[in-house]
Amino acid sequence: MWVLCLATLFFIGITHWAYRWRNPSCNGKLPPGSMGLPLLGESLQFFTPYTSSDIHPFIKQKMERYGPIFKTGFAGRPTVVSADQKFNNLIFQQEGEMFQSWYPDTLNKIFGRQNLSSLHGFVFKYVKNMVLHMFGPEGLKRMLSELEQKACTTLQHWSCQDTLDLSDATKRMIFELTAKKLLSCDSKETLESLMNNFNSFMEGLISLPLNIPGTAYHKCLQGRKRAMKTLKSMLQEKREKPRKEVSDFFDYVVEELSKEGTPLNEEMALDLMFTLLFASFETTSLALTYAIKALSDNPSVLKKLEEEHEGILKGREDPNSGLTWQEYKSMTFTFQVINETIRLANIVPGIFRKTLQEIKYGGYTIPAGWAIMVCPPTVHLNPTIYEDPLSFNPSRWVGMDMSPASKHLMGFGGGIRFCVGADFAKVQMAVFLHNLVTKYRWRPIKGGNIVRNLGLRFPEGFYVRIMEKDASKWRPIKGGNIVRNLGLRFPEGFYVRIMEKDASKTPLNQVVNHSSLC
Structure with missing residues (x-):
């Protein structure tokens, strides 16, 4: 019976934890968005590779649905992603006052504390x-x-x-x-x-x-x-x-x-x-x-x-x-x-900060301690x-x-x-x-x-x-030393690179032993 009680309490605890993750408390209106799975958040979506030069498909999809400021879960932390140019500028200008440089613990472990x-x-x-x-x-x-x-x-x-x-x-x-x-x-x-x-x-x-x-x-x-x-x-x-x-x-x-x-x-x-x-x-x-x-x-x-x-x-x-x-x-x-x-x-797809105090912007409230990810590609x-x-x-x-x-x-x-x-x-x-x-x-x-x-x-x-650019028709590479022994010899060969005068074209040959061409 006590095993069943413990299992029930564990289930209730996990359920409550998951609910609190998906519905974080706030003294106002949080930016729209979804939090993903507890701890993991939506990190896997951020890591999805893509081949276009456009904005990351995950970020673009979120922007189309929620607008330039939205919430998500990244690296186990509630995160607000900003594609808003004015908000980005505020974040950079208020360093040390309203915001502070922050990166996930995994990156700090890599680059050093x-x-x-x-x-x-x-x-x-x-x-x-x-x-x-x-x-x-x-x-x-x-x-x-x-x-x-x-x-x-x-x-x-x-x-x-x-x-x-x-x-x-x-x-x-x-x-x-x-x-x-x-x-x-x-x-x-x-x-x-x-x-x-x-x-x-x-x-x-x-x-x-x-x-x-x-x-x-x-x-x-x-x-x-x-x-x-x-x-x-x-x-x-x-x-x-x-x-x-x-x-x-x-x-x-x-x-x-x-x-x-x-x-x-x-x-x-x-x-x-x-x-x-x-x-x-x-x-x-x-x-x-x-x-x-x-x-x-x-x-x-x-x-x-x-x-x-x-x-x-x-x-x-x-x-x-x-x-x-x-x-x-x-x-x-x-x-x-x-x-x-x-x-x-x-090359830098995200710049991270965290809030030092409760932030109110654009009708939204971002609690203190939340991560902020400024997304340069959305501006670029x-x-x-x-x-x-x-x-x-x-x-x-x-x-x-x-x-x-x-x-x-x-x-x-x-x-x-x-x-x-x-x-x-x-x-x-x-x-x-x-x-x-x-x-x-x-x-x-x-x-x-x-x-x-x-x-x-x-x-x-x-x-x-x-x-x-000014390559001649050929360039000596190695060899070319002459030895005379009842005649003329190139014992080491005479290696050259043959090229067209317009060096932007493909060389006629890569490297040729010129002494053996005849």
């Missing part, structure tokens, strides 16, 4: 200023020539390959560059180890949070663990043997850690390094790959971009001089291309803001607010939480595009299909062939 998005108040401003010391305008001016050198050597290397997966190659290029600026890391073994760990990390980042061996989420956590072990070892080495002059961001971190009364601690420093490496590893490389794909699909845009950069070269007294900061700032159409890339790529693809929003049209930005922190463009967030690496990403993209379109051509070979799953992916890669 002391990562930049989890810091608040004075500590957040302190760490943000540390990053801006390295990646603010003055720091970027100093590293401009280094960025261009990396772009030049990378493109030269790519042009010697038959094909390459651009989505993977750009990831490697930007990661190596950022690792050098952050860690002064030139060791191929260390870079390869960190790259592999971040690959494991990325495979499970967008997955169900099941920390069971064999699952993607478990592999993600293991990848983070190994990467953090490497970073901690490097930090300890720098603390034991500090340099007299600051040459990378880690040196600056060590210097700050040694100061009396600093709010920075070792865990915070390591989580910061991990987050900055992640941003370089994934977001900027995806944006650059997307931009090159979009240029491939829109020849008229590519032609206009080429004209702008050829004009920069013609305006130089010394045609062989490097890119200057003034030239970078003059790239009007390039910035339009970058803005359009950010708008359409929608709004036809009342952007005509024909799914088309890649950089010229649409003429006369519009070009600031990456405008209320119409939220790819880098907004308010005081505006991404500290935004300018660094823009400079990298602009410098790379400058060298690409002035010196090289490319031809898509295969892949390039996009899948979106709370982010942007190229599941089949994006394979291209990079070729120099």
Whole structure:
């Protein structure tokens, strides 16, 4: 009998719990919507992949049914999704007063409890200023020539390959560059180890949070663990043997850690390094790959971009001089291309906050402690803001607010939480595009299909062939040494690449042993 009573009480408790989840209490009128299953909410619907460039089908369906502000359940928490431009602006402007940066516990576990998005108040401003010391305008001016050198050597290397997966190659290029600026890391073994760990990390980042061996989420956590072990070892080495002059961001971190009364601690420093490496590893490389794909699909845009950069070269007294900061700032159409890339790529599909107090907006009441998800794609693809929003049209930005922190463009967030690496990403993209379109051509070979799953992916890669613009009919590759022994010999052969003069076309042959052609 007592078993039946316990079962009845358990059933009543579960039923009451489920009812309270589906019908949360509120001192006013909650936004419309549905909460989904207890704890799980409607998280599975958010994770559903899709292949269009439009708004996520789940979000779009909810907007059509409930309007631009609706409630749902996400990651076990009551959540309000905002596609309302004015409400989004209020959320960003009232950071620390009405709203606070928040992300699900599963993401905090991945990025670290002391990562930049989890810091608040004075500590957040302190760490943000540390990053801006390295990646603010003055720091970027100093590293401009280094960025261009990396772009030049990378493109030269790519042009010697038959094909390459651009989505993977750009990831490697930007990661190596950022690792050098952050860690002064030139060791191929260390870079390869960190790259592999971040690959494991990325495979499970967008997955169900099941920390069971064999699952993607478990592999993600293991990848983070190994990467953090490497970073901690490097930090300890720098603390034991500090340099007299600051040459990378880690040196600056060590210097700050040694100061009396600093709010920075070792865990915070390591989580910061991990987050900055992640941003370089994934977001900027995806944006650059997307931009090159979009240029491939829109020849008229590519032609206009080429004209702008050829004009920069013609305006130089010394045609062989490097890119200057003034030239970078003059790239009007390039910035339009970058803005359009950010708008359409929608690499960051959601920006999270939580309410610090009860919020009343638009006739609705949002209780304190609820999560808020600002949805950038709903603004970026709004036809009342952007005509024909799914088309890649950089010229649409003429006369519009070009600031990456405008209320119409939220790819880098907004308010005081505006991404500290935004300018660094823009400079990298602009410098790379400058060298690409002035010196090289490319031809898509295969892949390039996009899948979106709370982010942007190229599941089949994006394979291209990079070729120099002024390529002659052939290029020596290796060999060519002559030995004379009662005659003329090429004992190692003479390998060349044969190409049509219009290097945008397919090479006649990949690599040929020229000495054996006869």
